[in-house]
Amino acid sequence: MMKLGCSPLLLYLSATLLLARADVAAGQRPGCPAKCGDVDIPFPFGIGQQCALHDRFDLSCTTINGTAKPFMGSVEVTKISVADGKAWITAxxxxxxxxxxxxxxxxxxxxxxxxxxxxxxxxxxxxxxxxxxxxxxxxxxxxxxxxxxxxxxxxxxxxxxxxxxxxxxxxxxxxxxxxxxxxxxxxxxxxxxxxxxxxxxxxxxxxxxxxxxxxxxxxxxxxxxxxVPIVLNWEIHRSTCEVAKQNMSSYTCISNNSECLNSPNGKGHRCVCSHGYEGNPYITDGCKDINECLANPNPCGLDICNNTLGNYSCSCHRGYYMTNGVCVKSSRFPAMPVVGTSVGLVVFVIGVACACLVQERRKLQKMKQDYFRQHGGLILFDEMKSKQGIAFKIFTEEELQQATNRFSERQVLGQGGQGTVYRGFLKGNVEVAVKRCKTIDEQHKKEFGKEMLILSQINHRNIVKLLGCCLEVEVPMLVYEYVPNGTLFHLIHGDHGRRISLATRLGIAHESADALAYLHSSASTPIIHGDVKSSNILLDGDNRAKVSDFGASILAPADKSQFVTLVHGTCGYLDPEYMQTNLLTDKSDVYSFGVILLELLTCKKPFNFNPNAPDREKSLSMMFTYAMKENKLEEILDAEIKDEDNMEILEEIAELAKQCLHMCGENRPSMKEVAEKLDSLRKVMQHPWVQQNPEEMESLLGKPSSIVTSTVVSGEYFSIEKKAVNGLQSGR
Known part of the structure; x- marks a missing residue:
């Protein structure tokens, strides 16, 4: 296979967090061009550093074939919109x-x-x-x-x-x-x-x-x-409006009648003109009143339009008068008939409005009933009646809206590819987590009620309890018990300054493995988790693990007989065999759990998105495989748990992780075997004297690598995984 000699465009729009020069007050600077060719260059953008608000909006104006064009580095800019916060580029x-x-x-x-x-x-x-x-x-x-x-x-x-x-x-x-x-x-x-x-x-x-x-x-x-043309969103600063307003000397929304608008991701902001005004909020007096009366058509119709600051009003021509916002012709008839007619008209309008309101409520109620039937609510009711003692409730939409303060953004606990999780309080001040899912496929609409009944019967100390669901909405909502101490991802990678002992890590690993083993083999119907990762393992006040989102594979698109149009996953945790076959099995969960073991051992994230990083350092599993191959395991272990007393335990955990990460799913251990191995290692940690007794040690740990015997040499294993993770490209 031959690669073309033309070099690919290395597009990297670098931005300095500490600017080479301090920001000056916003405003179009004297002598700076407002256009480059046919493209408007609105402030905060500018041609040259002296004309832009700061380096991140610095453009160049280059003449190509006799035409001037603006460039952002090596990328051509074809349009900039301050009002929409967008930039059009060609890359x-x-x-x-x-x-x-x-x-x-x-x-x-x-x-x-x-x-x-x-x-x-x-x-x-x-x-x-x-x-x-x-x-x-x-x-x-x-x-x-x-x-x-x-x-x-x-x-x-x-x-x-x-x-x-x-x-x-x-x-x-x-x-x-x-x-x-x-x-x-x-x-x-x-x-x-x-x-x-x-x-x-x-x-x-x-x-x-x-x-x-x-x-x-x-x-x-x-x-x-x-x-190709691409549309980008942009923000003026990487801080929220609340933070930006604390320092008014550098606040960029300086025009009268301008407002600060937070970015959709909640991490940055930009400026916009207030309603009824247009122009540039970054320039002094840049937001000008919109004359709505010049619009076509006239917002007042045939009546007189009067422009006001930020708005407009309507008035009547001579011989007409305003009533209920409508201009009607003056009459010479006595006042009483006119009043009577007006009252009658008002009563008629109120009557029609009430009738429409009743009709809309009936439509809404019917729609909720249809959704309830589509999601198998009637079947679920019948099953709940036949099986007494199930602690599971079917909630109304209104109950969950009240519990989450109408799904306020302040109640958001986390967001993911499948939906958003809100913190809520039910009657009696019962704290819960409400998952508002994004989509559900047609097949699962029919089976949803039965699936909820299966999930409701899951009862394991290390699995988040499913308390109920809401079926009268287009996409069902799930209600879980609330777990207060955050996720394993935050414990490992968060900046909290706490030391995490090996015993704590091993305990979390064993409890998580035990929960997954229960889902695979002990639940009434085997359940494949489908999205095992450290952010889906919650921790209670005593750092006990609770696996969450165990219904993810049920609510996700699940046509496994052929390739679906979309393939979603979490980088670093994806089973390479699943990416090749699109068949999700219990061994896919085992592979993802192996990555979690590596996180606990190394305190490194599963995937390094730095494009300049070496290939073997982009994936944690690849880095681990290389270290095992070269007998350099100690170099990647977390310094907080690496000492001579722990090395035998750490090597056992590393060997278990290696077996979980085998490229062939059939050669990976089951989650039950993984849980048993981790339980043995916990016993050794709790009774270190056993390490001095070889017979006791052998009875607890078993022979090395007894769970899975790998037939793939380490060099081949590294080569195959590198291709699967680093490109999904099949083997260039």
């Missing part, structure tokens, strides 16, 4: 694979974009992830998502303008994405008979229209010359 982020001969002569280019530590992020509203080609499975990997789709030409139903799987597929862009890189899974590889090229691109959705010629030739690349 070479197109990823492609092309085969031009029957030989294995593939040329390729992997596009990527890095906006980390800049005021920009990719607009999820204005862009799409698009895959073009035959038999093509491609992914966009970001800091917390793997998103892609599968395009096929098998049925031959390619149509111009249609991008729904035949020759072209598309996926939504997740929120708050500041980094992505493109990958192709070459298990699904195009052939010359299908089409010469496959493409993966993140671009402005309005700028793309599918054409069947894109599959049959290189016309897609030629149409954009390898560069």
């Amino acid at each position: 070479a982020t197109m990823s492609w694979r092309c085969s031009f001969s029957a030989m294995d002569d593939t040329q390729y280019f992997d596009g990527w974009l890095n906006l980390i530590n800049t005021p920009y992020w990719i607009s999820e509203e204005d862009n799409k992830i698009i895959v073009i080609g035959c038999n093509t499975l491609a992914y966009m990997m970001s800091s917390s998502y793997v998103v892609g789709c599968y395009s096929t030409c098998a049925n031959g139903n390619l149509k111009n303008g249609m991008c729904s799987g035949a020759g072209c597929c598309q996926a939504d862009v997740p929120k708050d994405i500041r980094y992505f890189s493109g990958y192709f899974n070459e298990t699904y590889k195009t052939t010359l008979q299908d089409s010469p090229c496959s493409y993966l691109v993140l671009m402005q959705k309005e700028a793309f229209t599918f054409n069947t010629s894109y599959v049959e030739s290189t016309k897609f690349y030629d149409a954009y010359n390898g560069t």
Whole structure:
């Protein structure tokens, strides 16, 4: 396979946190150009450092073929909007694979974009992830998502303008994405008979229209010359409005009639003109009143429009008078009939309004009843009656709204790919966690009631208890017990200054493994967790583990018979075998748990998103495999638990993690075996004298590596995992 000689665009918009010069008061600076070519350059942007608010908005104006164009580093800027907080750019982020001969002569280019530590992020509203080609499975990997789709030409139903799987597929862009890189899974590889090229691109959705010629030739690349339009969101500072207002000397919303607006992710802010005003809030007196009366059509219709600051009012022409906001013609008739008519009209309007309100309430009630039936609520009621003693409740939407203060943002405990979790208080001051899910597929709508009954019967000390659900909404909501002490992820990686002993770590690992083993083999119906990670392991006041989100695989899209359009997961925890087969098994949970063991041993995060990091340091599992191969385990262990007395225990845990991370799922231990091994290690920790007695030691620990015998040598294991994690590309 040959790689083209043209170098890929290394797009990195670096932003300095400590500016080379102090910010001066916001305002268009004298002598600074307001345009570059045909593109407006509104403040806080500027041509040159002396014209921009600070370095992060510094642009250059370069003449190309006789036309002046603004550039942000090496990226062309085509439009900037202060009112919307958006910037339109053109960047070479197109990823492609092309085969031009029957030989294995593939040329390729992997596009990527890095906006980390800049005021920009990719607009999820204005862009799409698009895959073009035959038999093509491609992914966009970001800091917390793997998103892609599968395009096929098998049925031959390619149509111009249609991008729904035949020759072209598309996926939504997740929120708050500041980094992505493109990958192709070459298990699904195009052939010359299908089409010469496959493409993966993140671009402005309005700028793309599918054409069947894109599959049959290189016309897609030629149409954009390898560069595509992308829409970015931007913020003025990486701080909230509340923080920014504490220092008014550097506060940037300086125009009268301007407001501060927090970014959707809640971490930054920008400025906007108040309602009824337009212009530039970063300039003194930059927000000007909008004359609504000049709008077409006239907001007052045929009446007289009077502009006011920030608003407008309507008045009547001569011979008319205003009543109930409507201009009516004056009459010479006596006042009493007019009053009587007005009263009658008011009564009639009130009557119609009441009738409409009653009708809307009936529609709402019917809609709730329909949702309740769709989600299997009647079946769930019948099952609950037949099985007495089940501590499970079906909540109303109003009950959960009251419990969470109408799902206030202040009550949010966490957000993920499947939904948002809120803290709530039920009647009697019972503290709960309410999960508001985003989507549910049609198959699970029918089976949801039965699945809830199964989950309600789970009773394990190390699993978060499911207390009930709400079925009268479009996507059901789940109610769990509240666990107060945060997540294992925060305990390991948070900046709290606490020392975590090996005994505490081993206890959390054993309790978590015991809970997963219960789900796999002891529950009334075996349950695959599907999203095992340290942020889904909660801790109570005594640092006892409680596994949460054990219904994730039930509520997620679950058509495992074929590749689904979207593939989501958490980077660093994904089972490579699942990424190849799309079949979720209990051994997928075992692999993810192996990564958690590595987190406990090393205090390192599962994935390093620094594009400059060496390949073997991007994935924690790859780093661990390399260390085991080179007998350098001690170099990656956390210093807080590394000492001579603990090394034998640490080596046993490391060996167990290695078995859990085996590339072949069949060769991994079961969660029950993992839990038993960790229980033995806890006993050794609790009774260190056993280490002095070889017979006792052997009875507790068993023979080394007795759970799984690996037939893959360490060098091959490292090579395979590197390909699976670092690219999902099948083996370049």
